Structure formats: structure tokens, C-alpha cells
Amino acid sequence: MIEGRGLTKRYGSKVAVHQLTFDVRPGVVTGFLGPNGSGKSTTMRMVMGLDAPDEGRVTVNGRPYHDLPWPLHEVGALLEARAIHPGRSARAHLWMLAQTNAIARRRVDEVLEIVGLTSVAGQRVGKYSLGMGQRLGIAAALLGDPGVLLFDEPVNGLDPDGIRWVRNLLKGLAREGRTVFVSSHLMSEMALTADEVVIIGKGRLIAQVSTEELISQSSQRFVRVRSPGIAALRDALERDGATTVSEDDGSLSVRGPDATAIGELAARIPVTLHELSPQSASLEEAFMELTEDSVEYHGDVTPPAARAGSGGG
Amino acid sequence: MSEVEVRAGAPGAAPPRPASLSGHYAMRGLVASEWTKLRTVRSTMWTLAITIVLGIGLGALATAETRAHWTASNQVGFDATRTSLIGVFFGQFSIGILGVLVMSAEYGTGTIRATFAAAPRRPRVLVAKAAVFGAVALAVSEVVAFVAYFLGQSLLSAPAIHTTIGSPGALRAVAGSGLYLCALGLFALGLAAIIRHTAGAISAFIGILLVLPIIVSALPSSIGIDIERFLPAHIGQSMLSLHPGIRSFAPWPGFLLLCGYALAALVAGAVLLVRRDA
Ligand SMILES: Nc1ncnc2c1ncn2[C@@H]1O[C@H](COP(=O)(O)OP(=O)(O)OP(=O)(O)O)[C@@H](O)[C@H]1O
Numbered sequence: 001m002i003e004g005r006g007l008t009k010r011y012g013s014k015v016a017v018h019q020l021t022f023d024v025r026p027g028v029v030t031g032f033l034g035p036n037g038s039g040k041s042t043t044m045r046m047v048m049g050l051d052a053p054d055e056g057r058v059t060v061n062g063r064p065y066h067d068l069p070w071p072l073h074e075v076g077a078l079l080e081a082r083a084i085h086p087g088r089s090a091r092a093h094l095w096m097l098a099q100t101n102a103i104a105r106r107r108v109d110e111v112l113e114i115v116g117l118t119s120v121a122g123q124r125v126g127k128y129s130l131g132m133g134q135r136l137g138i139a140a141a142l143l144g145d146p147g148v149l150l151f152d153e154p155v156n157g158l159d160p161d162g163i164r165w166v167r168n169l170l171k172g173l174a175r176e177g178r179t180v181f182v183s184s185h186l187m188s189e190m191a192l193t194a195d196e197v198v199i200i201g202k203g204r205l206i207a208q209v210s211t212e213e214l215i216s217q218s219s220q221r222f223v224r225v226r227s228p229g230i231a232a233l234r235d236a237l238e239r240d241g242a243t244t245v246s247e248d249d250g251s252l253s254v255r256g257p258d259a260t261a262i263g264e265l266a267a268r269i270p271v272t273l274h275e276l277s278p279q280s281a282s283l284e285e286a287f288m289e290l291t292e293d294s295v296e297y298h299g300d301v302t303p304p305a306a307r308a309g310s311g312g313g
Numbered sequence: 314m315s316e317v318e319v320r321a322g323a324p325g326a327a328p329p330r331p332a333s334l335s336g337h338y339a340m341r342g343l344v345a346s347e348w349t350k351l352r353t354v355r356s357t358m359w360t361l362a363i364t365i366v367l368g369i370g371l372g373a374l375a376t377a378e379t380r381a382h383w384t385a386s387n388q389v390g391f392d393a394t395r396t397s398l399i400g401v402f403f404g405q406f407s408i409g410i411l412g413v414l415v416m417s418a419e420y421g422t423g424t425i426r427a428t429f430a431a432a433p434r435r436p437r438v439l440v441a442k443a444a445v446f447g448a449v450a451l452a453v454s455e456v457v458a459f460v461a462y463f464l465g466q467s468l469l470s471a472p473a474i475h476t477t478i479g480s481p482g483a484l485r486a487v488a489g490s491g492l493y494l495c496a497l498g499l500f501a502l503g504l505a506a507i508i509r510h511t512a513g514a515i516s517a518f519i520g521i522l523l524v525l526p527i528i529v530s531a532l533p534s535s536i537g538i539d540i541e542r543f544l545p546a547h548i549g550q551s552m553l554s555l556h557p558g559i560r561s562f563a564p565w566p567g568f569l570l571l572c573g574y575a576l577a578a579l580v581a582g583a584v585l586l587v588r589r590d591a
Pocket residue numbers: 011014015016034035036037038039040041042043185296
């Protein structure tokens with residue numbers, strides 16, 4: 001169990017996390033979602049007692065991290081990949097961590113086996129690929145067999161096989177009754193892994209909901225229309241107050257009227273319809289919609305022409 | 314790999330803390346961990362090897378040269394003990410660099426976060442580091458000092474004069490040079506805890522040893538002479554000499570002062586470790 005209450009963190013004049021209150025429960029995977037720079041890593045560092053909050057408090061199993069008598073037996077974390085001395089071997093890295101918390105030597109070999117690094121455990125970490133480094137970080141998190149686990153972007157640098165492996169690992173850990181808190185800026189990844197999501201933008205809590213609820217609550221429902229007379233239909237729909245977007249594939253996305261209303265309007269014009277299909281937004285879109293106003297760094301990649309002509313492209 | 318087994322045991326129940334663990338993570342574990350850290354990176358081997366080679370080699374070179382060009386006039390003011398320990402003045406840089414790296418490498422590589430997550434009471438980590446590094450530095454430095462001394466004295470064969478370990482002040486100077494290196498290394502460790510960057514901490518350390526004396530010597534002599542004896546390098550000179558200058562601190566008070574510097578740096582480092590984000 002992780003409980004954050006009114007967590008605030010400032011770096012100089014920059015507010016990285018603002019009044020963040022959230023709960024991470026045992027037995028489920030809780031996703032921690034937010035755009036780049038929204039404060040996910042900062043929050044995780046505060047949970048781990050590495051960064052001190054300016055306001056508020058956070059506890060793990062009811063205690064501030066600092067007061068845990070055997071931290072590695074209660075909490076395990078993968079914070080950033082590669083936060084490991086490149087000159088040390090994987091086994092030496094895990095062993096020096098194990099020694100601090102009276103963890104048996106055979107547990108080091110166990111976690112190396114779990115993450116599949118046994119055959120390279122004696123190599124210097126500097127020679128590891130990104131994915132191997134990530135696996136070593138996961139091994140370190142599992143070292144003390146903790147009931148609470150934090151993973152900051154664990155699938156970074158992993159291939160599809162590795163991503164699937166992490167997904168199964170996280171689900172397995174939650175099924176064993178552990179508290180699993182995993183950050184990502186990819187909603188699609190979380191949709192497959194998380195049972196619940198904590199969503200933040202610009203350091204503020206946007207929502208803490210179950211993944212299902214998030215999808216069903218999304219207001220981003222629209223109808224996709226294809227028609228040889230698409231221009232006439234679009235004009236008629238817009239006269240009736242609908243919002244339309246011409247997609248690259250020639251279809252028209254219509255928000256406002258439902259499929260029945262659009263079908264009847266088409267019959268009155270009349271135009272032939274080749275497609276009339278209600279769409280619900282993907283999780284990615286639901287996420288984008290929620291965080292729209294709180295994206296820290298906008299990448300301006302849309303060509304000006306496409307933006308100006310969004311209604312008639 | 315569809316099902317990942319992390320722990321043998323019944324699913325559905327959060328793993329409790331092992332019943333065998335009582336109390337709190339302890340100093341013993343932190344010291345063992347620091348020892349593992351120290352012996353599993355190459356920089357330890359390199360800095361210690363350089364300390365040994367310079368410490369013994371330069372002493373041998375200096376004494377052999379002195380013997381080869383020996384004239385009776387050499388005798389005036391000749392300190393055979395100190396000549397054989399000349400390498401210690403070079404060893405202080407490599408020992409200091411190791412002291413810095415013990416702390417700063419963790420910041421440079423990000424390992425510090427794993428370290429503090431495993432042991433959130435940060436001053437304890439610094440104490441464990443100081444204990445392990447201090448013990449290794451002392452052992453290596455004393456071996457270097459005694460080997461350099463005996464080798465140097467044997468090279469200073471007649472007609473050159475040499476001392477024996479029983480000569481007045483000789484044992485104190487030899488053992489003292491090992492203590493000097495150890496205390497200086499701990500001072501460097503404290504500096505690194507304050508500064509956290511390898512390059513910055515090494516610059517500060519070398520600046521204090523080499524640049525500070527130059528600045529002080531440029532001061533008006535009425536002020537400079539009073540300040541000079543407080544400098545770590547000057548204390549080292551006094552500890553290694555059979556007959557320290559009259560304006561210097563005597564060897565043991567000088568050593569205590571040096572230990573005070575190391576302690577002050579470590580305490581300041583500990584306070585900052587607690588105050589600052591990792
Ligand atoms: N140590 C620091 N010093 C100064 N500013 C910081 C520091 N750490 C984070 N920040 C700032 O705080 C904000 C939140 O950063 P954080 O790394 O927590 O975001 P994030 O959600 O993890 O982003 P990403 O998805 O890119 O990993 C950013 O604007 C960042 O620039």
C-alpha cells in the first residue's frame with residue numbers, strides 16, 4: 001500500500017508535483033500515467049524517500065520510507081534504467097545491495113534467473129544492452145521479495161518479447177497480492193497491464209480511475225462516415241451543428257449527432273453511404289483528451305496547411 | 314515465458330516480512346556492502362596500485378640517487394627517514410582520488426539511489442564508507458610506508474648515513490606517514506560527500522594540497538607564516554620529518570588537527586546528504 005497525501009515538490013520556481021493525493025492498493029497493477037515532464041519520476045522518488053517533498057507526505061505500508069526497518073524486504077524499485085556502476089558485474093551489484101538488508105546470497109542467483117541474466121551475470125554492466133540493463137534493474141527491485149514494487153517506465157528499451165515479459169511479470173506480482181505501481185507515458189501499454197490508473201498532468205492529479213471506467217467515460221465518441229458525396233454531407237452536418245474532421249483515409253469523423261441522425265440526414269440530401277460506424281475512442285485518445293491542457297512540451301509537428309484545412313483536407 | 318514465477322508460495326497473499334528478521338538493517342550489513350563495492354570496481358585496484366608503486370618506487374629512487382652522489386657535505390641537514398618516505402607525497406594524490414571516488418562514483422553512475430533506497434538513513438552509509446575506505450587506506454599506506462622506509466635505509470649504505478627504526482622519531486615518522494595518508498583520504502571522502510562530482514571534488518582536493526600553499530606563500534610573510542602550519546600538506550611535512558620546523562605543529566598535534574579536518578568534512582557531508590535530494 002502506498003498513500004500519497006498532498007505531495008508537492010518544487011525545483012526552484014518550477015512546481016514539479018502539486019498537491020498530489022493518490023492511493024496504490026495491493027493486489028492490482030496501478031498505472032501511473034502522464035505526459036513527459038508531468039512529475040511521475042519525481043513522485044516515485046518521493047515515495048522512495050530519495051527526494052523530500054516540500055509539502056505533504058507519502059507512506060509505504062503506513063510508514064514514511066525513512067522509517068522502514070528493512071527497506072528492501074518491503075519495497076523494491078526500478079527507478080531509472082542504468083543507474084548502476086558500469087564497471088561492476090550484475091552479480092556484484094545485486095550482492096552489494098543484498099548485503100545491506102541481510103538478503104541471502106542465493107536470492108541474488110534467484111533473481112538473476114528470474115530476469116534471465118544468469119549467463120551474463122559476471123560481465124561488466126557497462127557492456128549490457130539497454131534491455132539487459134532494464135532487466136538488471138528489475139532484478140534489483142525483486143531482490144528482497146518485497147510486497148510493494150515501483151517501476152518507472154520499465155519497458156523502455158525492451159523488444160516486444162521483453163515488453164510482454166514485463167507485462168506478465170507485473171500482473172503476476174499483483175496476483176500474488178503485491179502492490180504494483182508502474183509509470184508510463186503510453187496509455188496503450190497501460191491498457192494491457194493496469195487495472196487502475198493514476199493520471200497526472202503538470203504535476204497535478206487528473207484522475208484516479210479503473211482502466212475500464214476510463215474507457216467508458218471517455219467523451220470521445222464519434223461516428224465514421226464514408227460516402228462518395230462526402231462534401232455535401234459534411235456541409236449539411238456542419239449546418240446542423242456537428243463537428244467534423246476529414247481523415248487522411250478519406251473518411252469523415254463526426255461528433256455530435258449519432259449514427260441514426262447522420263443516416264437520416266444522408267437520406268434527405270440524398271447521398272449514398274459506404275460506411276456509417278460508431279467509434280469509441282481508444283484509450284490513447286481518452287488519455288490525450290484528459291491531459292490535453294496539461295502537456296508540458298508540445299511538439300509542433302502538424303504542417304500549417306493541414307491545420308488550416310482540418311475541415312476540408 | 315507466459316507465467317513469471319517470482320516467489321514460491323500461495324498467490325493472493327502479500328508476502329510478509331520474513332519472521333527471521335528483527336530489529337533494523339544494521340551497520341554490519343552496510344560495511345559488508347561497502348567492502349563489496351570497493352573490491353568490485355577497477356578504480357580501486359588502479360589507485361591503490363599507483364599508491365604502492367609511487368610510494369615505494371620513488372622512495373627507492375630518491376635514496377639510491379642520494380647514495381650514488383654521496384659527498385660528505387650531503388650530511389648537513391640530511392634526513393634519511395624523510396628521503397625514503399618521499400613517495401608518500403605522491404601517494405597522497407592517488408589515495409585522495411580513491412577517497413573521492415568511493416562517494417562520487419555513486420553519484421556519477423546513479424548507484425546512490427539504489428544505495429539510499431536500501432539504507433535510507435544516509436549518515437550511516439557515509440560512516441560505513443569511511444570505515445571501509447579508512448581501513449583499506451590505512452593498511453595499504455602503512456605497508457607502503459614501512460616497505461619504503463626499510464628499502465630506502467638499506468639503499469643508503471655507508472658512507473651514506475641512514476637511520477634504524479629504533480632511531481629517535483623514526484618509527485613515529487614511518488607510522489605517521491601511513492596515518493597521514495589515511496586521514497587525508499578520509500578528508501577527500503568528506504569533500505566528495507559535499508561536492509558530489511568526481512572532477513569537482515578531485516579539483517578541490519588537489520587545490521587544497523597544492524594551490525593553497527602557493528597562495529599562502531604569496532601572502533605577506535607576517536600573515537603567511539601563521540597560516541602555513543594549518544595547511545594539510547604542511548602538517549604532512551611535519552609528520553614525516555624527524556625534526557619538524559619550529560613554526561610547524563608538532564607531529565601528533567598536527568595529526569589531530571588533520572583528523573579534525575577530515576571529521577569536519579565528513580560531518581558537513583553527512584548533513585548535506587540528509588538535506589539534499591539524492
Ligand atoms: N532534479 C531536478 N531538478 C530540477 N528540475 C527537475 C528535477 N527533476 C525533475 N525536474 C522537473 O520536474 C518536472 C517533472 O519531471 P519528472 O521527471 O518527474 O517527469 P516525468 O513525468 O517522469 O517525465 P518523463 O515521462 O519524461 O519521464 C519536469 O519539468 C522536470 O524538468
